[in-house]
Amino acid sequence: DAGVIQSPRHEVTEMGQEVTLRCKPISGHNSLFWYRQTMMRGLELLIYFNNNVPIDDSGMPEDRFSAKMPNASFSTLKIQPSEPRDSAVYFCASTGGKNTGELFFGEGSRLTVL
Amino acid sequence: RKEVEQDPGPFNVPEGATVAFNCTYSNSASQSFFWYRQDCRKEPKLLMSVYSSGNEDGRFTAQLNRASQYISLLIRDSKLSDSATYLCVVNYNDMRFGAGTRLTVKP
Numbered sequence: 001d002a003g004v005i006q007s008p009r010h011e012v013t014e015m016g017q018e019v020t021l022r023c024k025p026i027s028g029h030n031s032l033f034w035y036r037q038t039m040m041r042g043l044e045l046l047i048y049f050n051n052n053v054p055i056d057d058s059g060m061p062e063d064r065f066s067a068k069m070p071n072a073s074f075s076t077l078k079i080q081p082s083e084p085r086d087s088a089v090y091f092c093a094s095t096g097g098k099n100t101g102e103l104f105f106g107e108g109s110r111l112t113v114l
Numbered sequence: 115r116k117e118v119e120q121d122p123g124p125f126n127v128p129e130g131a132t133v134a135f136n137c138t139y140s141n142s143a144s145q146s147f148f149w150y151r152q153d154c155r156k157e158p159k160l161l162m163s164v165y166s167s168g169n170e171d172g173r174f175t176a177q178l179n180r181a182s183q184y185i186s187l188l189i190r191d192s193k194l195s196d197s198a199t200y201l202c203v204v205n206y207n208d209m210r211f212g213a214g215t216r217l218t219v220k221p
Contacts, residue, residue, distance in 0.1 A: 048209075101163065102163075107156075
């Protein structure tokens, strides 16, 4: 079975540009999480969805960040405009089905904003 | 105060040593608890769940103390391959991670 799929794996962009990160959760999972990881702040929960509905976005840093889940098999995290302090690894994870409680992570999207 | 707190380490131990990590959480209504392992530049992966009665998986033992709101992970007879960052996770309808504890096992 395919795991959580994230794209792009790496992105380098310039300050002010729009960044869109994509995630395909494991089929059958009904919860999806977006995390950001930096050396300074560790793994921070940005937002999570249950059955495609955003439940808690209190971790989203500011209005420049937005996330959507238009259907059960796709989610995006968008940063507009991007800033150098947004540089981090962004992970998407899903859970649900028979393995409720275990989070399955994608390989992450490493973002560098110059 | 952070919702989930861990000693960041690093812990540097020789092979064969026993090492213990603790993690405290602030939400007393938290429902479930886990330990994850993250290798350098990789995604976190589930190491083990933590049950109220405590649980053991080979060299790894996890315990939960609800009264004091902490969970622990004990690694016995540590191996070089145990070198990684260990993250505790606390779930209350979300999944909050501690900052992780870096372990290095040396020959």
